[in-house]
Amino acid sequence: MRHFISLVLVGCLTTMSAQVTPLVEDSFETGTGGYTTGVNLNGQAPSSTTGFTGSWTNTSGGFQVQSTGLSYGSLVTSGGAAFATGSNARIGRLLQTTYDSTFSGTLYFSFLMQLESVGGHYQALEFHNGGFSDGTHRQFLIASGGNITGLSNDVFAYRFTDGTSSTPFGTADTNVNMFVVKLELSASAGSDSITIYRNPTDLLVEGNNTITANASGQDIVFDRITLAFFPAGEVDPSSVTFDELRLGTSFASVTPVPEPRSAATLLGLVALGMVGLNRRRWRQQGG
Ligand SMILES: [Ca+2]
Numbered sequence: 301m302r303h304f305i306s307l308v309l310v311g312c313l314t315t316m317s318a319q320v321t322p323l324v325e326d327s328f329e330t331g332t333g334g335y336t337t338g339v340n341l342n343g344q345a346p347s348s349t350t351g352f353t354g355s356w357t358n359t360s361g362g363f364q365v366q367s368t369g370l371s372y373g374s375l376v377t378s379g380g381a382a383f384a385t386g387s388n389a390r391i392g393r394l395l396q397t398t399y400d401s402t403f404s405g406t407l408y409f410s411f412l413m414q415l416e417s418v419g420g421h422y423q424a425l426e427f428h429n430g431g432f433s434d435g436t437h438r439q440f441l442i443a444s445g446g447n448i449t450g451l452s453n454d455v456f457a458y459r460f461t462d463g464t465s466s467t468p469f470g471t472a473d474t475n476v477n478m479f480v481v482k483l484e485l486s487a488s489a490g491s492d493s494i495t496i497y498r499n500p501t502d503l504l505v506e507g508n509n510t511i512t513a514n515a516s517g518q519d520i521v522f523d524r525i526t527l528a529f530f531p532a533g534e535v536d537p538s539s540v541t542f543d544e545l546r547l548g549t550s551f552a553s554v555t556p557v558p559e560p561r562s563a564a565t566l567l568g569l570v571a572l573g574m575v576g577l578n579r580r581r582w583r584q585q586g587g
Contacts, residue, residue, distance in 0.1 A: 320548065320549075320550055320552055320553040321350075321548075321553065322350065322351070322546040322547060322548035322553045322554055323350070323351050323397070323547050323548050323549065323553075324350060324351030324352065324395060324396075324525075324545065324546065324547035324548075325349065325350040325351065325545065325546050325547075326348075326349040326350070326352065326544075326545045326546075327348070327369065327377060327378045327379040327543070327544055328365050328369065328379045328380045328381050328382055328543055329346065329348035329349075329378060329379035329380070330365060330367050330379055330380045333346060333347045333348045334346045334348045334379060334380075335348075335365035335379075335380065336365070337364065337365050337366060337367055337380065338364065339364065340358070340362045340363070340364060340385075341356045341358070341362070341363040341364055341365060341382060341391055342355075342356055342357065342358040342362070342363075342391060343355050343356065343357075344356055344365075348379070351395060351396050351397070351547065352393050352394065352395060352396065353394050353395065353396045354393065354394050355393070356391050356392070356393045357391065357392060357393070358389065358390060358391035358392075359390045359391070359432045360387075360388050360389060360390055361384070361385070361386075361387035361388040361389030361390065361391075361529070362384070362385040362386075362387060362389055362391075363382050363383065363384055363385065363389055363391050363527055363529075364382070364383060364385050365380050365381070365382050365383075366380050366381055366382075366383055366541075367380045368380060368381065369381045369543050369544075370412040370414055370476045370541060370542075370543040370544065371412075371476065372412055372476050372478040372499075372544075373478075373501075373503065374503060374557045374558065375412075375478065375503060375544065375555065375556065375557065376556040376557060376558060377412075377543065377544055380543075381412075381541050381542065381543035382527060382541065382542045382543065383539050383540065383541040383542075384423070384527070384529035384539045384540050384541075385539070386531065386538075386539060387531075388529070388530045388531065389527070389528065389529045389530070390426075390432060390526060390527070390528045390529075390530075391526065391527055391528075392426075392428055392432060392524040392525060392526030392527070393524060393525060394523055394524045395522075395523055395524060395525065395547075398429075398521075398522075398523040399485060399520075399521060399522050399523070400429075400521050400523075401487065401489075401519065401521050402487050403485050403487065403521075404485060404486055404487040405485060405549070406482065406483065406484050406485070406549065407482075407483045407485065407547060407548070407549060408480060408481070408482050408483070408546075408547070408548050408549070408550060408551055408553065408554045409480070409481045409483065409545075409546070409547045409554065410478065410479065410480045410481070410544070410545075410546045410554035410555060411425055411478075411479055411542060411543070411544060411545050411546070412476055412477070412478055412542065412543040412544045413425065413442075413476075413477050413479065413540065413541070413542055413543075414474065414475070414476045414477065414540070414541045415444055415445075415472060415473070415474050415538075415540050416474065416538035416539045416540060416541070417474065417538040418444065418445075418453070418454050418472045418473065418474060419445060419453055419454075419538070420445055420453045420531075421445045421529065421530060421531040421538070421540075422443060422444075422445045422528065422529070422530040423443060423444050423445050423528065423529050423530075423540035424441045424442060424443030424444075424527075424528045424529075425441065425442050425443075425479075425525070425526070425527060425528075425542060426438055426439075426440070426441040426443075426525075426526040426527075426528055427439045427440040427441070427520070427522035427524070427525065427526070428522060428523070428524050428526050429521045429522045429523050429524070430523065432526065438461065439460065439461055439520050439521060439522050440458070440459070440460055440461075440494070440520055440522070441458065441459050441528075442456065442457075442458050442479055442481070442496070443456070443457055443458075443459065443466075443528075444456050444457070444472040445472075451466055451468055452468075454471060454472050455468040455469075455470065455471060455472055456468065456469055456470050456471075456472050456477070456498065457469065458494070458496060458513060458515070460515075460518050460520070467513065467515065469496060469498065469512050469513035470498055470512065477498060477499060478498070478499050478500065479496060479497070479498055480496070480497040480500055480551065480554060480555060481494055481495070481496050481497075482494065482495040482496075482497075482506075482551070483520060485520060489519060490517050490518070490519055491516075491517070491519075492516075492517075492518040492519055492520045493514065493515060493516035493517070493518065494514060494515055494516075494518065494520070495511055495513075495514040496511070496512045496513040496514065497509050497510075497511065497512055498512040498513075500555065503552075503555040503556075503557050504552065504555075504557065505551075506551035525545060525547075527542050
């Protein structure tokens with residue numbers, strides 16, 4: 301019995317320690333305190349988000365928030381999601397913290413992305429710094445579709461500052477994809493590295509997941525997160541949906557899962573079990 305209680309307590313503590321609040325979070329909540337649906341995301345700055353500053357700012361086209369969100373496995377999700385309204389669209393929002401060249405540390409970024417169709421359109425989540433220019437401000441991206449130099453349209457790829465080559469890391473599909481990017485950032489020049497997990501199967505333990513792609517020898521600085529969709533003149537431009545943006549200092553902080561039972565409930569069950577055991581003992585002794 302004592303051994304069982306120890307196991308339960310260790311389990312509770314492990315579960316509790318896995319719940320770490322992310323630095324940045326946007327589940328695209330709708331309604332009071334959240335986003336307004338049916339209008340452009342541009343100019344919206346709901347109080348339901350964490351770690352952003354100012355409002356979403358677009359450079360072209362439109363994204364809106366829909367009331368239906370994306371879901372992935374046991375990932376904690378809520379609210380709606382952001383989707384491109386079909387025209388050439390790029391929209392970003394500043395973070396409260398700028399991760400400049402003097403920053404040193406490990407960050408994790410996660411997001412959900414669902415393509416409506418696999419094709420030539422460029423659909424991407426981008427990190428920019430100081431502005432929205434492809435050539436000078438875009439620092440890192442995960443994208444599918446055309447306009448990724450030298451790649452076919454049906455892959456996912458990552459890319460660093462514009463002008464360098466893109467690297468494919470798998471076939472694109474129309475499922476809800478979850479991406480977790482580990483950013484190991486150094487204050488030394490040319491010493492940043494990234495590790496990508498596409499559709500991690502274990503949201504609790506990073507090491508149980510297969511690394512999809514990684515790269516080193518980079519310099520990544522960013523002050524905003526950007527959503528992009530460029531159908532490139534296609535007849536049926538379709539759309540792309542993004543949801544559950546999280547930036548944190550640990551894998552678990554950007555991959556939250558519900559606790560199977562709260563620690564308090566488990567402790568209560570243990571206490572009830574002990575009471576029952578003692579009663580049986582008392583009856584055996586008394587009878
Ligand atoms: Ca959501």
